[in-house]
Amino acid sequence: MTNPGPPRTVAVLGTGTIALGWTALFAAAGFDVRIASTRADAEEHVERSLPQYARSLPGGAVPPEKLGARLSFHRTVEEAASDAEVVQENVLEDLSLKQDVFRRAGEASPGALLLSSTSTLLPADLGARLDRPGRVIVGHPFNPAHLVPLVEVVAAEDADPADVRAAVDFYARLGKTPVVLRRAVPGFVANRLQSALLRESIHLVREGVVTVGELDDIVTASIGSRWAVVGPFQAFHLGGGAGGLRHLMAHLGDGLERGWAGLGNPPVDAALKEKLLTQADEAFGAHSYPRLAARRDRAQNAVIAAVREAGSADDAP
Missing domain, CATH: 1.10.1040.10 (N-(1-d-carboxylethyl)-l-norvaline Dehydrogenase; domain 2)
Incomplete structure (x- = not known):
């Protein structure tokens, strides 16, 4: 990652469940979020879905319209990635598709940090079509991506340590708990x-x-x-x-x-x-999916907050 300073713009590739969670979290953290999706109704889909994520963000509910103001929609991977300092990929778990997406994103933004939400594919394979395959780093969240703190950071053997550190810093800035795996294994750890x-x-x-x-x-x-x-x-x-x-x-x-x-x-x-x-x-x-998900999100936030508070009390003088 060659851009100096903390990132300000993130490209989110895809509009599935994980992508929506990332989108809400990135926007709530103050990033400008550039979305690329093959869905013809991508903008309407995100607009319909955003309230569910906006009301359950870890720092408290945020008006969906405030998050929406930070989003822009683009027809191609190249358009979304061109001005982004970080790319978070969330397309289908198809290796060939992901390889092509990363090739295009890497060419469009040579200095961007390239991250994948994959839960099954290894980073060396994902970056195979890049001049520097190790540039792709897995940043695997645990669902729901906007709530659960863990992000498994998985890098290829030839990854630049500076890119790994940048990935860790990026996720930590979001309040996540990034854990770097010592070596890549199928399925990762969680x-x-x-x-x-x-x-x-x-x-x-x-x-x-x-x-x-x-x-x-x-x-x-x-x-x-x-x-x-x-x-x-x-x-x-x-x-x-x-x-x-x-x-x-x-x-x-x-x-x-x-x-x-x-x-x-x-x-x-x-x-x-x-x-x-x-x-x-x-x-x-x-119960409907929205009701079950909302109940889960409220309880998940309460558990995380309670554990954090208990840990803070232990550290108090």
């Missing part, structure tokens, strides 16, 4: 953890141990609230009492592999899909 838990959740529902709704209640009433405060390793460290993780591993470590061997590996066949969908309809179908 989604791999989520996938492991989801697999066992589906196994337990398939075996009739719990329903979809009951499984969610168990998670939110136990490990979900715990993990909002401490991660898995610190939780087990505390579980070992004064002796910490060393004490726990000495007593329970040998049984870990036996426990893992008993976990499920359910086949995702038609019968399982129908069971999951039927139970999901029973558990969540009474």
Whole structure:
């Protein structure tokens, strides 16, 4: 990234769920946001969607019209990227498509920081059509992108360390928690953890141990609230009492592999899909998506704020 000083203009490529979250957050942070989308009704779509994001921003609700005043819409990737210092890509998870988008964005703005919201593709592959492939850096958010603090920053081996630092600084400026992965692995970290838990959740529902709704209640009433405060390793460290993780591993470590061997590996066949969908309809179908999303966003903001406040209290003299 060759532009001096903090960025002022961001190009958002795409208008899907993740792109909308980024758009609202960028605009709320004071950036001018240049949007490129293949949708014929892109401007109307963003205008309809923006209120949902505007009222649940981490710093408090912002009038949608105030956010909208910072947005501009462009017909092509080149137009959106040409005056941008940062490009956040959010197009379909199609490698060839993303490679072409980054080639075009990179040529249109040689000094821009090129970031991808991909959840599955590796940065070296994304930048393959650029003169410097390592220029593309993954900035993978966790949904909803405007609320959840984590951004996984993933760079290719030949990435310029200055670009990685610029990506970290950019996300930190937004109030995010950027974590640089030490090496690129498929699925990154957060989604791999989520996938492991989801697999066992589906196994337990398939075996009739719990329903979809009951499984969610168990998670939110136990490990979900715990993990909002401490991660898995610190939780087990505390579980070992004064002796910490060393004490726990000495007593329970040998049984870990036996426990893992008993976990499920359910086949995702038609019968399982129908069971999951039927139970999901029973558990969540009474409420519309906007209502469920609004409830989630309010609660998510409350949890994040409470944890932050508790941490500040610990640091107080």
